[in-house]
Structure formats: structure tokens, C-alpha cells
Amino acid sequence: MRNLAAHGLMAEFASAADLVAAAREVREAGYRHFDAYTPFPIEELDEAMGLHHTRLPFLVLIGGILGGLGGFALQYWTSVVNYPINVGGRPLFSWPAFIPVTFECTILAAGLTAVLGMLALNGLPQPYHPVFNISRFALASRDRFFLCVEARDPRYDPVETRHFLEGLDARRVSDVES
């Protein structure tokens, strides 16, 4: 049975250059809810689709700062406040000796933020996504390039959009069921 609530229309392209050109046209035509699917990252595509900002570097910075402060605070509190040991009269707050662990905590927290943040912002892991309903989509992880205009876009029209995509050198255009 056909699902009436379609996810959108999927156009298939044979080359990266065709896809980038098509993505630019789709964006210029006023579509905003669309996505491209490629077997490898394409720098030019980010620009064509208008992808400029990601919050990730900022999050990683915050993660790193918190990790560093947390690591240093842990060492300060344990060595000076909670469990002070007098070793030959040396100062309890021997901060230079705390730097290596502070550094490692900074890197660990920043690295964890980078990985988990990337996955979270990308919405992964995601067990189901409508694009996988198209059998040829398996080629998106091999050598084909796809562009999907989503039905939630206000400019989306099942007939008009299909015509538009077919005019963009697409090898084929198919409906994506949700």
C-alpha cells in the first residue's frame, strides 16, 4: 500500500559536479528543506547548499574548558583539601605537578564533546530513515549522488518539483515514502 504522507522526491545524479550544480539550482529556486547524499564529503556542496555554521567547534571549546577546570579542581580538592599529605614540607598546592592531568582531562572532555556532539547534532544513531526506502539509495555509499527535496518544504509540489528536478540533469527522480 502506498503511503500518502510522502517524505519527498529523490533525484539521482551520476557525478559530484552535477549534484553540486543541481543543489545550487534547488536552493536558488527557493527550496530550503532539501538534503544531498554523497559517498564522500564534497566541500563545494556546503557552499551550494548554504551550510556555513555548525555549533560544534563552540561546544568542543566549552567541553575542553570544563574538562580542564574539572581536572584541575579535582586535583586541587583531593591534594589540598580532602587528603593533604606532607611530603618533605613541600607545598600542598603544587600546581605545576597538576598540569599533565589537567591537560589530559581537557583533551578527553573536548574529544568526547566532538564525537558525541557530532552524533547528537546529526541525530545519530537513527534506526530508520525514509530515504532508505529507495532501493537504489544503497549506491549513495558507493558511487552515486542523490538530492532529496522534502515534502515539508512550503514550495514543494509533487508535480512541479518533479518537473523541476527532471530538468536538472537528474538520471532519475523517484518518490520517497515516509
Add this chain to the structure above:
Amino acid sequence: MVFPTKGRRETVSSHLPPLVEPGHTFGSVTDKISSAVTERGTPRGWIVGFAFSFLLLMVLLVSVTYLLVYGVGVWGINIPVAWAFAIINFVWWIGIGHAGTLISAILLLLRQEWRTSINRFAEAMTLFAVACAGLYPLLHMGRPWLAYWLFPYPNTMGMWPQFRSPLVWDVFAVSTYLLISLMFWYIGLIPDLATLRDRSESRVGKTIYGLLAMGWRGSARHWHRYETAYLLLAGLSTPLVVSVHTIVSFDFAVAQVPGWHATVFPPYFVAGAVYAGFAMVILLAIPLRRFYGLQDFVTLRHLDHMARVMLATGLFVAYGYMMETFTAWYSASTFETYMIENRFFGPYSPYYWALIFCNVVVPQFLWFSRIRMNTTALFLIALVVSVGMWLERFIIVVVSLHRDFLPSSWDMYSPTIWDWGMYIGSIGLFLSLLFLFVRFLPMISIFEMRTLLPGAEVKEDEA
């Protein structure tokens, strides 16, 4: 159809062999690399190799069991040489790991595109080497089941780790290194796991690779964040890898023992780590490219570049040996000068001269491009360097400890069969993990290889 041989963003260098042999397409690269994983039958060579590695792994199992039952007395360690094989092997393994991070992170930041076909298995090598390294300090503790005492957690004893000790720094450095390397490797694998999910014909394969790929669909919005995260991780790994071996060197340099207490240790250890690591990458790359027919992707140019890095870091290490000797003489300290005299002419002197031969003399052959391009010669040199780097740690650990300040405390050290069992067994663990890796995961990054092909280039005027 003949494609231009230069890679993307690569300046033309006509005298060097190409990074990817001409004639490859996105599809052919994908098929070639993933076939080692998706093919139905397991090659006989793999079975024989894995069986051999698994046998060595069993040697490890027996050695560890015996150690746990009878305690560290089964090893040759005693006072004054309380650190011996366990620490030598720890430093040796963790050093080997460093090349993987160097290739995946530092060379990425420097836009060295030749790293692309070797970074995946070099990262795997890092991970497995760090796993082998981690075993030793744990088992050397005597009561490994209390290893969690090393971590700061609120406990009923009311105690905390001593954060002024380099040994605690080591715990943080090595566990951070292991976690970051694991995440870096896994993140790099996700798009390739999606490829395997889509190409796998068996239900089991589809399910397992599907779960591991986490629903990756190659969305441009995802790639955008993915590349940012990957670059950030590379930027974080770069100082991390330098810090790890620096901290390992602090285990020695912070102590007063002659032969350990030297300011040259951190850079000298880091250079030695990269040196040993590249030797191991070469040792793995040469047989892998031959058995899996990957000469198109891991070309002579890659081997040439790795040999050059090995030569350069070998010279750093040689400088380290010179500075150790010079500092000992210049210090005019009886104990420091005796330490060098004991290395040169003492009871362990043959090991010292073997070290100089392996690490300083033999690598000089790498000045000749004909030797760098000859896989047999390169393999043998890398093997000699690996042995040399093991001897270096033997000299630092054992020869420094066995004769310290008081002649009344001097003693000789010799390893027992259980020391050797642990060492050979850890090689078995490393090789077993490596064999499983090449069978079940793509040993070359498929999606990154695609970006090197001419078809990946999008010219602005076309778009």
C-alpha cells in the same frame, strides 16, 4: 580511459609514483577494498596467519594465568631491577602506537594526502598496540584486580591518588590516548561501515554493520559536521600524542637514577616513538599490500614517504643518544659518567652496541631511494629498527637500574621464561586483533580514497 594521476589539491610532482594507480573509479575503489571483508570464503593465508597468532595469544593467556597464580616473582625482576620487561614492553608498544596517530592526525592537518590509504590500519595498529601496552603496567602492579584504585573515585578508604606522581599522570595519559584513538578510529569507520551495510549480502552482516553504522546516510548536512568533528579530533590528538610519550618519559626523567634523569627525554622519547611506529607501519603495510593486492592504493610512493619519516626520526634518536653521552660527560658527575661507561663497556655492552647498530647504522641505508623503493630491503630495515627500539628501552630500564649509586646494591638482571612468554604473547594479541581487523573491517578508508579520485573534483566553473 586514463585518468590524470595526480590527486585532489595535489601539486604536480612528476618524479614520484602516483598515490592511486590510474584507471580507478568510485565503484572500483569501493569494490577492491571492501572485497577483503565481503568475500564469501576466508583466504587460506588468513587462516594460517590467524592460527599462528592465536597460538601466540594462548602463550599470553598461560603466562598471565601463571603470573596471577604465583605473583610477579615468576618474572626476573628483583631489587635493584624492579622494572624490567613489563616496562620495556609497555614503552615499546605505546611508542609503536604513536605512528598511527601521527599519520591520522598530524599528517591530516598538514594536508599530506598520501596518509589516506594507510591511516586506517595505522590507527588500528595504534589501538591494538595501546591495548598490548596497557596490559603490562596492570600486571606489573602485582594485584591487577585492584587497578581501579588508580582512578580518582570516592572510596571508603578515604584516599585519593597521588597527583604529583608521573605514574598517575601515565594512567590519565594512556587512558585518554586509548579513548581518543578509539573514537577517532570509529568515527573514521562510520561511512565505511555504511558502505559495508549496503554491500553486505548476508543478513548477519547487514545487521551488524547496520548497527555499527548507526544509520549513516551520507547526508551533506551530516558530512559538514562530520568533517568538522574529524578535524577537531585531529587537532586534539596532535598535542595528545606528543603529551603521551612525554609523560611516559617523565616516569623515568622525574626519578634521580643516572641514565633516567635527563631533560632530553621527552623529545627523544617522542621521536623514538614515531621511529618505532613507522617501522611497524612499514612491517604491516608491505605484507598487507602484497597479500590483498593493494599495490594500487599503497604505492611505492607511500613506502618511500614512510621510509623518509623513519630516517628523519632515526636521526633525532641518534641525536638523543649523543646528547645523553655528552650530558653525562659534561655534568662531571661520577654517577652520570659511570652510567655511560657502564653502557659502553659494562656487562650489558653488547646490547648497547647492538642498539647503535640497529637504530643508528642500519637506517642510514634509507638515504638511497633505491633501498626505500625496494620492499624487501625496507621490510628488513624496519624489522631491525623494531628490534633496536626494543633494545633502547632495555638499555634505559635495565642497564640504568642494575648499577645505581651504591655498588653494594648492584646486581644483574636476566629475564625468565615467563618474561619472554608475556612478550611473545603480547605480539600474539596484537597480531590476532590485526587479523580480525583486516577480515571484518575495511583496512583502507574507502570514502577518503574516493576523494583522491579525479571524479571527486568539482570545478567551480562547471557548477
